[in-house]
Amino acid sequence: AQSVTQPDIHITVSEGASLELRCNYSYGATPYLFWYVQSPGQGLQLLLKYFSGDTLVQGIKGFEAEFKRSQSSFNLRKPSVHWSDAAEYFCAVVVNTGFQKLVFGTGTRLLVSP
Amino acid sequence: DTGVSQNPRHKITKRGQNVTFRCDPISEHNRLYWYRQTLGQGPEFLTYFQNEAQLEKSRLLSDRFSAERPKGSFSTLEIQRTEQGDSAMYLCASSLNDQPQHFGDGTRLSIL
Numbered sequence: 001a002q003s004v005t006q007p008d009i010h011i012t013v014s015e016g017a018s019l020e021l022r023c024n025y026s027y028g029a030t031p032y033l034f035w036y037v038q039s040p041g042q043g044l045q046l047l048l049k050y051f052s053g054d055t056l057v058q059g060i061k062g063f064e065a066e067f068k069r070s071q072s073s074f075n076l077r078k079p080s081v082h083w084s085d086a087a088e089y090f091c092a093v094v095v096n097t098g099f100q101k102l103v104f105g106t107g108t109r110l111l112v113s114p
Numbered sequence: 115d116t117g118v119s120q121n122p123r124h125k126i127t128k129r130g131q132n133v134t135f136r137c138d139p140i141s142e143h144n145r146l147y148w149y150r151q152t153l154g155q156g157p158e159f160l161t162y163f164q165n166e167a168q169l170e171k172s173r174l175l176s177d178r179f180s181a182e183r184p185k186g187s188f189s190t191l192e193i194q195r196t197e198q199g200d201s202a203m204y205l206c207a208s209s210l211n212d213q214p215q216h217f218g219d220g221t222r223l224s225i226l
Contacts, residue, residue, distance in 0.1 A: 004156075034214065043118070043205055043217035044157070090156050099145065099169065100212055104156030 002027045002095045006105035013081050014113050021076040021108050023091030032094035033074040034102070035065055039087045047089075050074060061085070086112045116140065118218035120206050126224045127196055134192045135221045139208030146189050147215060148181055150174065151203040160204075163189060193223075201225045 005024045013019050025031055032051050036044040048059025055067040065076045074091060091105045119138040127133050139146050144165050149157035160179070162170045165186035175181075178197075183189040193200055203222050207215035 036217075041219070041222075043120075043219040044207075046214050046216070049214055092156070099162055099164065100209070100215070101159050101162065101170070102147075102149075102157070102215065103159070106154070107156050 002093060002103050004091050004093050004103055004105035006089075006091055006108050008108045009106070010109045010111065012111040012113055015083050016080050019076075019078045019081045019085070019110070021089050021091075021110070023074045023076065023105060024072050025074065025091075025093045026072065027093055027095070031074075032100070033065075033067060034092045034094070035059065035063070035074075035076050036090045036092060036104075037087050038090065038107075044090065047076070081110075081112055083112045083114070086110055118206055118208050118216050120204075120218035120221050122221055123219065124222045124224070126226065128226050129196055129198060131196055132192065132194045133196060133223060134190055135204055135206075135223075137189045137191070137206030137208075137218060139188070139206070140210075140216055143208035143210050143216070144186070145209045145211065145215075146183055147207040147209075148189070148191055149205040149207065151205055151220070152201075157205055160191075196223075196225050198225050 003026045034049045035047040038044045047063050050067045088107045090107045092102045094100045121136045146163040148160040151157040163183040178194045181191045203220045205220045207217045209215045
């Protein structure tokens with residue numbers, strides 16, 4: 001079955017340091033991949049998406065992600081973290097069963113230390 | 115830019131009561147989705163509408179749950195005879211065809 005694994009439940013990063021959040025997927029075909037961010041008590045905001053083409057995709061708020069088929073990974077990166085980036089981050093894959101059903105990972109909570 | 119709107123934001127009810135949530139999607143979006151998110155987990159798919167037609171329902175959606183989207187605009191999700199296990203955040207999302215889904219802020223349901 002299609003699935004998404006986010007191995008890190010929590011990550012703490014110092015403000016100004018770089019960030020990488022890991023995501024591995026299990027899907028037979030070429031995946032459509034997403035990263036969403038969720039602040040406490042809020043819905044999910046789309047950061048970026050990969051459908052095809054260039055494997056390095058740019059998103060909002062200075063985030064980027066790289067699709068690596070050989071590693072079944074779609075890791076999220078940011079070169080310099082800001083305190084406002086503290087939130088929960090979800091990786092998701094589309095399972096195309098005639099429509100785009102999203103299957104999410106369990107999320108990684110990012111804490112930013114001063 | 116009017117995004118996806120969900121009401122109420124919070125609902126507290128006693129076990130056994132019925133509850134109804136409303137979702138107003140982005141106006142031009144023809145697809146509407148409901149997800150459920152429990153504490154410490156990612157959202158899980160519940161059901162999907164293309165215009166007014168409900169085209170798929172997850173096994174998570176027991177017969178106590180019903181969703182409608184009359185006229186292909188807003189949608190309602192009703193839970194009858196609520197149970198403790200129904201406590202969760204219920205998220206609605208909408209999209210235009212296969213474009214990325216836009217999420218609302220959710221309705222948090224607490225069962226006493």
